Amino acid sequence: MPVAHRPARSLRVLLHPPNPALAIQLGLQPDIEVVRDQLARPAVALVEEADSVGELLAEDPECRVLVLTGSAHPGLAAAVLAAGAAGLVLRDGPVDDLADAIRRASRGETVIDPSLTGP
DSSP states (O other): OOOSOOOSSOEEEEEESOOHHHHHHHHTSTTEEEESSGGGOOSEEEESOTTHHHHHHHHOTTSEEEEEESSOOTTHHHHHHHTTOSEEEESSSOHHHHHHHHHHHHTTOOEEOGGGSOO
């Protein structure tokens, strides 16, 4: 855990697939703890593939899933929401924006990065 003083109740986040660099960046947030697997009961999972959404939700229906993407594709936001994801966020955006999206998703909000919604 990179941050020495975490709140008693930090947000557990799963990266699927694991991404060590992103785990370190998110771990620097005082209220976010990156976990290794779903047995840790993460509040939010970040996935690279929309196909992973259903698999993760089948194991833990209460986990909020955010799909990471590098760019907008027509219909992608609608497809990930239809799959049960809590939202769609930029993979390479600022880590503070991603951390905010994680927090919002954990509170039950649907999160779509504004740059991915098109004109």
